[in-house]
Amino acid sequence: MIKRDAERPIIQLLEEFPAVGVLGPRQVGKTTLAEEIAVEFQSDSLYLDLESPTDLAKLSEPEQYFELHKGKLIILDEIQRIPELFRVLRGVIDRHRRQGFKTGQFLILGSASLDLLQQSSESLAGRIAYKELSGLTVNEVSKGKxxxxxxxxxxxxxxxxxxxxxxxxxxxxxxxxxxxxxxxxxxxxxxxxxxxxxxxxxxxxxxxxxxxxxxxxxxxxxxxxxxxxxxxxxxxxxxxxxxxxxxxxxxxxxxxxxxxxxxxxxxxxxxxxxxxxxxxxxxxxxxxxxxxxxxxxxxxxxxxxxxxxxxxxxxxxxxxxxxxxxxxxxxxxxxxxxxxxxxxxxxxxxxxxxxxxxxxxxxxxxxxxxxxxxxxxxxxxxxxxxxxxxxxx
Structure with missing residues (x-):
C-alpha cells in the first residue's frame, strides 16, 4: 500500500474542525485513506457506506444513531448518495460541540465536487473543512531512489x-x-x-x-x-x-x-x-x-x-x-x-x-x-x- 501525502493534513484538520470532507473520484483511495486515518487519529471510529442498504438502514433515525455513537469518529462514505444528510449533520455537530466534542466528529467522503454536493444540501460553513484527494502523484510513488x-x-x-x-x-x-x-x-x-x-x-x-x-x-x-x-x-x-x-x-x-x-x-x-x-x-x-x-x-x-x-x-x-x-x-x-x-x-x-x-x-x-x-x-x-x-x- 502506498502512503498518501494527504493523510497528515487531513488528521490535522480533524484536530481543528468538527467535520472534514475528503472529495475525489471513485476508486481514488478515499476509503483506504479513511481507514488509515481512523487508526492514526487514535479514536474509536465507525464506518458507514451510504451505498450499502444495511448501513443506510442504520440511519433511518440519523440523529438518534449519531447520538448513540457520540465521541467516535464517524466516517460517512459516498455522501453524495444522500446529500440531505447535511441538514441533520449541522444540528448534530452543533449539539455535540456544546457537549464538549468540538473536533473530529465526522469524516465525510464524497465522489463529487463541493458545488454538486451542496445543490440540495445544508451548508456546513464554519463546521467543516474540505480536502481534495487526487490520484497518486509522482511524489507518492517515487519514495527513496x-x-x-x-x-x-x-x-x-x-x-x-x-x-x-x-x-x-x-x-x-x-x-x-x-x-x-x-x-x-x-x-x-x-x-x-x-x-x-x-x-x-x-x-x-x-x-x-x-x-x-x-x-x-x-x-x-x-x-x-x-x-x-x-x-x-x-x-x-x-x-x-x-x-x-x-x-x-x-x-x-x-x-x-x-x-x-x-x-x-x-x-x-x-x-x-x-x-x-x-x-x-x-x-x-x-x-x-x-x-x-x-x-x-x-x-x-x-x-x-x-x-x-x-x-x-x-x-x-x-x-x-x-x-x-x-x-x-x-x-x-x-x-x-x-x-x-x-x-x-x-x-x-x-x-x-x-x-x-x-x-x-x-x-x-x-x-x-x-x-x-x-x-x-x-x-x-x-x-x-x-x-x-x-x-x-
Whole structure:
C-alpha cells in the first residue's frame, strides 16, 4: 500500500474542525485513506457506506444513531448518495460541540465536487473543512531512489490501475472504470445522455487534451445544443474527472484568450480512451505532448500550498505560458512543460513572463537534474518542483 501525502493534513484538520470532507473520484483511495486515518487519529471510529442498504438502514433515525455513537469518529462514505444528510449533520455537530466534542466528529467522503454536493444540501460553513484527494502523484510513488514516473504517467493515478500486475491488466481496469462511470455514476446525477454519447464526448476531450474549450463546436460534434454540451462538461468537472484551467486575467492592456483549457485529469483514462496500451505506444502517439502537459499540471496542482491559484496565459500576439501559479501578491510562477530532454522554449514563453512579471520561471522536463536555461529560467524535473511547492505549505 502506498502512503498518501494527504493523510497528515487531513488528521490535522480533524484536530481543528468538527467535520472534514475528503472529495475525489471513485476508486481514488478515499476509503483506504479513511481507514488509515481512523487508526492514526487514535479514536474509536465507525464506518458507514451510504451505498450499502444495511448501513443506510442504520440511519433511518440519523440523529438518534449519531447520538448513540457520540465521541467516535464517524466516517460517512459516498455522501453524495444522500446529500440531505447535511441538514441533520449541522444540528448534530452543533449539539455535540456544546457537549464538549468540538473536533473530529465526522469524516465525510464524497465522489463529487463541493458545488454538486451542496445543490440540495445544508451548508456546513464554519463546521467543516474540505480536502481534495487526487490520484497518486509522482511524489507518492517515487519514495527513496526509485522513480516510477513513467509507469504513473502511462497507467494514471488510480491505485488499482497503477498497481496492476501488468500494463494489460491496468488497461482492463481503466476500461471497466470508464464503463461503470458512464452507465451508473453519471446517470445518478440526472444526466439523460446516452452512455455511447458520453463516451464519445469523453473520447473527444481525450483527443483534444489541453485544448481550449469550444462549446459550440463540441455541441455540433455531439449533435446537441451548446447549453446541453456545456451542462455535460460541467457535470464531468463536478465529478472530478476533468479540469478546466482558467486563463490569467490581469490588467496588462493586451488581448487575452478567454476560453478555458480542458484536461482529463487522470492520464491513464486519457490513454485508455485513445487505445494507448504501452509506454512505447504512448511515446509514438500524437497526444504524447498534451498528455505529458496534463500529467504535469495535475501533479503540480495536487501539491500546491493553500491559497495558491492556477491559471494559464495566452495572448492574441502569441505570448503563452502553460501554467501560471500565483502565491499571494509576492510570488508568480511561470511554468512551461516540455516532453523533451533538450527542450526548445519559444519566444512566446519569455514574452509571457515579462507580461505577467513572473518571479520564478521553470521549464518542467523529463530529466533528472536542474539545468539553468535562458532568461533566468530553470529546467527542472517534475518531482523537484512538486517538492518545492510542498515546502511552501
Amino acid at each position: 526509485k522513480n516510477n514516473q513513467d509507469q504513473l504517467w502511462l497507467r494514471g493515478g488510480f491505485p488499482d490501475s497503477y498497481l496492476a500486475q501488468s500494463d494489460a491488466a491496468s488497461l482492463r481496469w481503466r476500461m471497466n472504470f470508464i464503463a461503470t462511470y458512464l452507465e451508473r455514476d453519471v446517470p445518478q446525477f440526472g444526466s439523460r445522455m446516452a452512455a455511447s454519447s458520453l463516451r464519445l464526448l469523453w473520447t473527444m476531450l481525450a483527443h483534444n487534451q489541453g485544448g481550449q474549450l469550444n462549446i459550440a463546436q463540441l455541441g455540433a460534434n455531439l449533435g446537441v445544443a451548446p447549453p446541453t454540451a456545456k451542462r455535460y462538461i460541467e457535470l464531468l468537472e463536478d465529478l472530478l474527472l476533468i479540469r478546466s484551467l482558467r486563463p490569467w486575467s490581469g490588467n496588462i492592456g493586451k488581448r487575452l484568450v478567454k476560453a478555458p483549457k480542458i484536461y482529463i485529469r487522470d492520464s491513464g483514462l486519457t490513454h485508455a480512451l485513445l487505445g494507448i496500451n504501452t509506454f512505447d505506444d504512448l511515446l509514438g502517439h500524437p497526444v504524447v505532448g498534451a498528455s505529458w502537459e496534463g500529467f504535469v499540471i495535475e501533479n503540480l496542482l495536487s501539491n500546491l500550498p493553500v491559497g495558491a491559484t492556477p491559471w494559464f496565459y495566452r495572448t492574441s500576439a502569441g505570448a503563452e505560458i502553460d501554467l501560471v501559479i500565483e502565491l499571494g501578491t509576492q510570488k508568480r510562477y511561470a511554468i512551461e512543460i516540455k516532453r523533451s530532454m533538450a527542450p526548445t522554449v519559444s519566444k512566446g514563453f519569455y514574452m509571457g513572463c515579462e507580461d505577467i512579471k513572473a518571479t520564478h520561471r521553470f521549464i518542467v522536463y523529463p530529466g533528472n537534474e536542474r539545468i539553468p536555461a535562458a532568461n533566468e529560467s530553470m529546467m527542472i524535473p517534475l518531482i523537484e518542483l512538486i517538492r518545492e511547492f510542498r515546502e511552501l505549505s
